[in-house]
Amino acid sequence: MARKTPFNPSQRTLLEGDISTAPLVPAIEGEVRLWRAKGYPGTTATTLALLRHWFKPGGHRRGNGFFEYHDGQREAVETIVWLHEVAKERGNNALFERFSNTPGLRLLRSVPSSDPDGRT
Helix, strand or coil, X not given: CCCCCCCCCCCCCCCCCCCCCCXXXXXHHHXXXXXXXXXXXXXXXXXXXXXXXXXCCCCEEECCEEECCCHHHHHHHHXXXXXXXHCCCCCHHHHHHHHCCCCCCCCCCCCXXXXXXXXX
């Protein structure tokens, strides 16, 4: 029977609670909040009209009632628009370089398989 290696507290795993799996989120959230507070500068006229329509105070009429987006839905839409139109970030590496607050953080890279079914 193989002996277990003693636990080394300096080695962390993704299963430990003190590891952040989303180190960019706080920085991006802050940028999006500031952008919203300024009235969505840097967006196209069409996008600005849509954002104002979707997120106007009190919601908007839909059928016989009113509809208002949940805060999480609003934040998701605004974040996508901000990343695409304002920050003009298109790839993960660019996001990590710009917003990571963890020095030396690297993305895990997957090795493409030669088999279309994912088997090697």
